[in-house]
Amino acid sequence: MTRRITWTLLVLTSVLLVLAVVPLAVSMTARERVAFRDSQRAATRVIAAAAEEHLSDRKPATAMRQELAAAARAGDCAAVYDASARLVASTPCAAAQGREAEELAEEVVSGHEPEPPENEGRLLTAEPAGEVRSPSGAVVLARSAAPLDARIAALWGWSAAIGAAGLAASVVLSVRLARWVGRPLSRLDASARRLGEGALDERAEVGGGPPEVRRLAATFNTMAARMEALVHGHRAVLAEVSHQLRTPLAALRLRLDVLAAGAEGDTAPELASAQEEILRLSRLVDGLLAVARAEQATPRPVAVRVDEVVAERVAAWAPVAEERGVRLTATHGPSLSAALGAGHLEQVLDNLIANAVEAVSEGGSVTLDHRSAKGLVRVRVRDDGPGMSAEAKAVAFRRFGNPEAKGTGLGLAIVHRLVTANGGTARLEDTPGGGLTVVLELPLGPQG
Structure with a gap:
C-alpha cells in the first residue's frame, strides 16, 4: 500500500x-x-x-x-x-x-x-x-x-529546476504520507497474524497513524482482550471439568474393581457390565475433552514432514493392527512438508488409524499414502471395511453425528476441527472395491 x-x-x-x-x-x-x-x-x-x-x-x-x-x-x-x-x-x-x-x-x-x-x-x-x-x-x-x-535557456532551466524541486518535495511528502498511513496498518496486520497463530496476549500499537487507523487498532485490542479472556475461561472450564469428572469416575471404577474381586454368583456379571459402562463413560469424557481442546486450537504453523510422520504413526500402530489381524501399510511417497501446528498431524492420523483398524475385520487392510496436489499435500487413509452410507458420511464430522460409529463418535470430529484450524480440508470417499477413504488436503509448507 x-x-x-x-x-x-x-x-x-x-x-x-x-x-x-x-x-x-x-x-x-x-x-x-x-x-x-x-x-x-x-x-x-x-x-x-x-x-x-x-x-x-x-x-x-x-x-x-x-x-x-x-x-x-x-x-x-x-x-x-x-x-x-x-x-x-x-x-x-x-x-x-x-x-x-x-x-x-x-x-x-x-x-x-x-x-x-x-x-x-x-x-x-x-x-x-x-x-x-x-x-x-x-x-x-x-x-x-x-x-x-x-535568456530562453535560463528560463527553461529555472522551469526544470522548479519542476524538479516540486517533484522532489512530492516524493518526500508522498513517502512520509504513505509511511504514516501504511506502517500502522502493517503493524496491525502483523499483530492480527500473530493473534491468529495463537499468541493471545498480542496487542497492536495505538500511538501512530491516522485517527481511523488508531481507532481500528484500539478496536482490535478490545477484540483480542475479549478473545483471550474467552479462551482462557474455556480452558479453565475444561480443566475443572476434567478434574471433576475423571476423579469420581476413577474412584467409582476402583470400588467396582474391589467389589468384582470378591463377587460370587449372579453379582459378578452385573459388576462386570458396570465396569464396562464406567470404562465407556471414561472414554466418552476423554473424547469430549479432546474435541473441546481441538475446537480451541489456535495453531502456530511449522514445517511438518508428512512422509516422516506417516511412517512414524504406521510403525506405532503396527502392533495394534497385527493383534487385530489387520494389515497396516504406508505407500512410499515424496518428501513433502505441510504447514501445521506442532503435533496436530500425529493426532489426526492417530484418530484415523484407530477408527480404520477398529472398522476393518480380521484379514482386512488399512493403507496410508500422500502426494502433492495443486499446491497442497493430500493424505489418504484407506480401508477395505464396511464403509459408510451416504447419510452417515454427511454427518460423520459432527460430534455424535454418526449413528454407525462403533466408538464414541468423536474421532472424526477431532480430525475435522484440527485439519480446518490449520487451513486444510477433510472429506470422506468410498474406497474402490468397498471401504472408506478419508482424504486430507493440507497447506503446503516450505520445502527443503
Whole structure:
C-alpha cells in the first residue's frame, strides 16, 4: 500500500507539473522572443529616422552616422540602403550586408514587409526610412541571438529546476504520507497474524497513524482482550471439568474393581457390565475433552514432514493392527512438508488409524499414502471395511453425528476441527472395491 500511495501521488504531481510548468515556459519563451524582436525593431527605427533626414531631406549624415556608431557600440550591425537598395553607410560589422540583407532592403523599398530571417546566429530586421509605401531607403540591423538564447535557456532551466524541486518535495511528502498511513496498518496486520497463530496476549500499537487507523487498532485490542479472556475461561472450564469428572469416575471404577474381586454368583456379571459402562463413560469424557481442546486450537504453523510422520504413526500402530489381524501399510511417497501446528498431524492420523483398524475385520487392510496436489499435500487413509452410507458420511464430522460409529463418535470430529484450524480440508470417499477413504488436503509448507 505504501508503494501504491507513493506512485499515485508521484504520477499526479508529475502530471500537474507538466500541465502547469511546460505551458508557462512556452508562453514566457514566446514573450521573450517577441520582446527581443520589438527591441531590435525599435533600434532599427531609430537609425531609420536619422537616415531619412539624410536620404530625403538631404541633411548632413552626421546624425545617421552617430546612430550607426551607437548601434556598433551596442554590439549590433547595421546598414543603410537608398531607394535603389544600394549601400549608403554601415557599421564596421558586415553582418547587415550581403545578398540576404540586400534582398530585405529591396522588399522594404518596394513597400513590402519582409519576414526577418536568422543569419548565422544573428536576427535580421529591416525598416523603411520614411513613408512605408514610398520610402527613401531602408535600414537593415543584425543583432546576435545569443542573449535571447541565453535568456530562453535560463528560463527553461529555472522551469526544470522548479519542476524538479516540486517533484522532489512530492516524493518526500508522498513517502512520509504513505509511511504514516501504511506502517500502522502493517503493524496491525502483523499483530492480527500473530493473534491468529495463537499468541493471545498480542496487542497492536495505538500511538501512530491516522485517527481511523488508531481507532481500528484500539478496536482490535478490545477484540483480542475479549478473545483471550474467552479462551482462557474455556480452558479453565475444561480443566475443572476434567478434574471433576475423571476423579469420581476413577474412584467409582476402583470400588467396582474391589467389589468384582470378591463377587460370587449372579453379582459378578452385573459388576462386570458396570465396569464396562464406567470404562465407556471414561472414554466418552476423554473424547469430549479432546474435541473441546481441538475446537480451541489456535495453531502456530511449522514445517511438518508428512512422509516422516506417516511412517512414524504406521510403525506405532503396527502392533495394534497385527493383534487385530489387520494389515497396516504406508505407500512410499515424496518428501513433502505441510504447514501445521506442532503435533496436530500425529493426532489426526492417530484418530484415523484407530477408527480404520477398529472398522476393518480380521484379514482386512488399512493403507496410508500422500502426494502433492495443486499446491497442497493430500493424505489418504484407506480401508477395505464396511464403509459408510451416504447419510452417515454427511454427518460423520459432527460430534455424535454418526449413528454407525462403533466408538464414541468423536474421532472424526477431532480430525475435522484440527485439519480446518490449520487451513486444510477433510472429506470422506468410498474406497474402490468397498471401504472408506478419508482424504486430507493440507497447506503446503516450505520445502527443503
